Amino acid sequence: MNRRLPPPRLRRFPRTLPPLHHETWDSYVSRLAAANRISHLELHEHIDNRHRLHPDPLALLDAISGLSGHPRDRLLKALPDLRTSDLTRGLPPVCHPLDRGWQVQAVCTLCLATKGISTRARHWVRNTTRICLRHGRWTDTYHDQFDIRPLPEIIQAQHDHHRLAREHGWKTAVLAMRQAADWCWRWWDSRRFRKQRDRGLRYFIPPGAGTYREDPRLIASAYPDIVALAGLLASPELRSLPFTGSPQDFSRFIREVRARAAPGYRYEGAGVADPLVRWIEEERYYRTLPNHPFPMPNEPRTHNPEPLDQLTRRLNDLLASDADDRGRCASCGTKLKALKSNTRFCSTVCRSRDWRRQQHDRALRDASSRMQTRECPVCGVTWLAGLERRSDARFCSGRCKQAEHRRRSAVFDSPISNDLVREPNRGLRRPDQLSRLAAEDLS
Template sequence: MLDAISHLSGHPRDRLLKALPDLRTSDLVRGLPAACQLLDDGWHVQAVCTLCLGAKGVFTQARHWVPKSTRLCLRHGRWTDTYHTQFDVRLLPEIIQAQRDHHHLVREHGWQTVVIAMRQAADWCWRWWDSRRFHQQRDRRLKLLLPPGGGTYREDPRLIASSYPDIIALTGLLASPKLRNLPFTGRDRDFRQFITEVRARAAPGYRHEGAGVADPLVRWIEEERYYRTLPNHPFPMPNEPRTHNPETLEDLTRRLDVLLAPESDELGHCASCGTRLKDANPRMQFCSTACRSRNWRRQQHQRALRDASSRMEKRECPVCGVSWTTGTDRRHDARYCSGRCRQAAFRRRTAVEDD
């Protein structure tokens, strides 16, 4: 089969074995160079959207390589992260927006940092939900995804999809070096800002006072404060290994010189593109007017998605009967689902007038 596909497609055997995991066997992979045996670590194998396959005339299951930040098909709004039955999530635009935010976090901070930050965020959320706290939004989404009379279990893909927006929101908090450092600056204003971010993202009404040592956020702050006291981790990042082995004197001197370099004292990063700012002004947040405008448009788009998700207004196409959520999938004043249906309605009206 490998030789037949190579002959029909014109691609060499090495490239096909690298791109198509279903063609691999132990004997074939053993003879390949190390660079061709696996893709980059930031990729993994996932099931292909059945609607995408149907559009190409394929009606069997297939798998393909996708980035690790891929959870659903943005074109058709179908959850494809697991090998279970795929389902539609277009009724919940916040899940689709969470997928876009996930891609943006990977582009901004790197997939290694996002993976570790997402693991920590998921631990927080599931501990809160297991203790029946801050689960109202997740339960609302789960109720729309479950069929009438259907139940759920811990590894249910619908349960995972309904928890995805909250986890991604906290991931953005933990992946950002600036926001992650707020509880450890020693200023009450920064600590209150961090708690406000946690409340706005995934835990409305959270109170840190009197939370107890079992609270996941309290435990994380204590552990992170300890890691920051280690000599080889003065400012630990999520993608750095958690090791207690001290570095050599030369490594510590080199790290200290980098931290104390004049060009890295007060310079921040652009809040939109992440570029290092040339000015040391602490009030500067963006490197250019284009980034400031891009950030404003992104905030307006997210606000419109939240408003549309809270209203949940449905509209139906008078030609084909397809329904959509007003303000998210299409414009607020849209009457038809596509230009084809709009043209069909126009032809019907003209035919009636001619008769």
């Protein structure tokens, strides 16, 4: 009588380890392999071997449970990346699959040492976590961890970052941090407002030592300024201050920027390349659209979708040249909060934009009325003077200008042109021509 044998399963390792809280399954399998003195790759090959686990491949959760000896429920509670909607159906809500608000980070080495673990491990943490608050160590990157306790402003920035996510949501915090980091790095690359960052950097890096852009010590030094500026951008009330049309609100926004990350910042002399100036212009344009396309996750939509006929009527009223709407900005259409008899624009940016548009329209009208065309003496290309190129342009491009210069230089350097004399404002003349011209001038 033939007896059907059960399919072979993975045998339990002689030495097993308990999983850490929210540890990744790859980190746990690596620690399990190191405890039993086998390589991590060899253990993965052992799990994925179809000939060893016939007739069907074993599920990853069952494989880890068989190797470690821990039950499935315990592994699901400790290893979040093994959870699926089917497996966690009967478990409490804390054991449900994680959302995108979590990220993988290295576990603090001092926390591992307190549990008697000498190997490295990785676990899932909130995406606002940069520091181990228990031991005051920077753990955000995969480089060597370092102590930040002598700089309490970095630890305070971690608390502010957590509070930011609790008040406005992790999606808003991520977008605000990304935008604040872009502003700060652009300012620091132009050697502006980096006094506070360099003060923390001098503690981590000794004098004379170099650094690079992805250096974790540089990122830790810049963390407090970025978090402080992100708090301004994440708040719906403070974020909308430059677009209310009130000079007091705009001044308050600039004061907040100065107090948080840019001491001595001046909006008037910043220039068009400044990141704050560019953001205000882009955000003001987005807020004038019928349905704001890029609001923050916690920002309510101030505009509801309008029907097509109402939208067309509204756009025609804004674009009409003879529309006399004293209650809105003549450039962007924003409603003016402080209504005066001579107020036409909501800010200096809109005034400058309207002036540039008028200059361009005037140049188009003048060029179309005159219709003056110029021809390049080198390649023969024609253009409309004052519109496509400058009104006093002689060549169509710098290449043609350089070609003409080389041609004239070659004529001057040749031996045939030794008897030619250059005369100002008269080109090249021969000696007999110069004598005749001199006689004409005397007569």
